[in-house]
Amino acid sequence: MSGEASTAEGTAARGRDSAEPASPRAATHGSSASWAAEPERSNAWALRIMCWIALRCGRRIARGVLYLIALYFVLFAPKARRASARYLGRVFGRPARWRELYAHVFCFAATILDRVYFLREGGAGIRIDVHGHEHVQVCLDAGHGAFLTGAHIGSFEALRAAGRGDPQLNIAMVMYPDNARLINNALAAIAPHIKPDIIALGRPDSMLAIRDRLAVNGLIGLLADRAMPGESARANPVRLPFLGQEAVFSDGPFRLAALLRQRMVFMVGLYTGGAHYEVRFMPLADFTRRAATAQEREQRIHAAIADYVALLESLCREMPYNWFNFHDFWREDGA
Template sequence: MNDRLSQATASDAHGGSWAHAPERSNALALRLMRWIAVGCGRRVSRWVLHPITLYFMLFAPGPRRHAKRYLGRALGRPARWRDAYRLVFNFTATILDRVYLLRERMDLFDVQVHSEALVDATLAEGRGAFLLGAHMGSFEVLRAVGRDRAGLRIAMVMYPDNARLINAALRAIAPASRPEIIALGRSDSMLAVRDWLDGGGLAGILGDRALPGESARGNGIRVDFLGREAVFSDGPFRLAALLRRRVIFMVGLYLGGNRYDVRFESLADFRERPANGAERERLIREAVRAYASRLEAHCRAHPYNWFNFHDFWHEDPTP
């Protein structure tokens, strides 16, 4: 359960590089949490989240500092200790809910879906599309909604090693519901994405993490985000432009208790080939800015949903 929190703590000791953070998870704790979640039910299991959250608040000063920086900007006031606690608790709650969503226990949740007509129209085209999200709310609830819609297939395009242990634990809970993952960083990654899209599938990417070294190399796009310049990766949009696909913004907001709000919004359309390279670059830059703008709007409206525990704005002194 505390796998990704441990990664955030470790990343603080590695200069904030989320992609290179080693896993420091306690396998026994994960097995215990799995047993409690399955054996005791969701209501009892949620009480266990409080000691997990408290542990993180007491013993992860770096990620706690980063979370409070973000919350101060999203809330428009200095973040308090209880603000950070609420953010961490919401994060652990969405991870716990993955157990039940993977086991297809949709009866436990109240999920509202907005703008599904956009997804239906995309599916009707038969060419697939990119779903671009963020580390906000729950991606698993999006997959769960997809299981109830005929023809909707979603694969996550990601670096799989960062969440190896917790994904293994979740697969053990629900072996018949293994997440579809297309691994990045391999020689055939782009071909795998293309084939998935050609088959009418949707490819989900989380776009709120600049890849290691992008900022230092001057890659990515610098935009104003919550009042301070930040670097956003243009990689997802370059891939969409190369494969000539539509990009849809997605988010599964956690509203507390058992409530989730799933939203889809049109973000960019690269289906038509641009006139020249300069036009393609302009469209990519516009798409990155549009993505950052939508993410910022959701951060302000739902500040306890963006699970950022690393040095997003690169404010910590370089060791």
């Protein structure tokens, strides 16, 4: 249930001056990301059946089946249930109730189901309200592209559906492609005519591909709420307060934006229930002006990370069931 994951290209750290101060509260090498090691819990047969029901029986009947699927995961996915309980406990300031755990899992399942309709039927009557598009337009008008930075909150497919028909909003996602491969392959089989625009992490030409896309006023999308395993040698995982307890975030996305002197816009596609999504774009950071000193650059990077985490916390409190990190996010299950 970990979902597709992405984070910034760690090789951006090669642009740092070796004399720069380290990021605040740098995490140790031993605190490697746990999400990438989680086994994919999806089942190919079950996914195909679900997709068949979605397309043959319609959204109302398919959502009825989701109630059973969500119940199954709440009962038989103890790691995901424990991660959900910890997260919701921090959001609500008390132990999560069973119905809240169920609502959390059901929200995740609903967004996965709606991906079928976004991919095959253009949304099937699902309403998407867009707020803050002007912040993206400012970047495009400047002619230098931008980083659209998100998290594992809500639905990226809703973001893509909101930009359908506008060639300027074609987003190339920087992704860690191996996690949740089963879900991505199954959905690719549903809509073979759609070729996702992905720049894979960990390849020698990843940085060049990002730079080339920005050079033609392109948009680079990345999800910055998960640190990559082994990333600490190239970027700085940092600990910041998040929902009342320190969590590990990577400065890689922000360091990359600073290196390439780009604006960063926060993006999110929130599922608000029923057949409604709300897409939001919010300004996050502007690295187009070259920093006078290495210290100034580090201060601006750290300020951008802090703003990003504050935005995440605000969204989690506003729409708590949209947070889809069903793994040991706070790294409480041991070293």
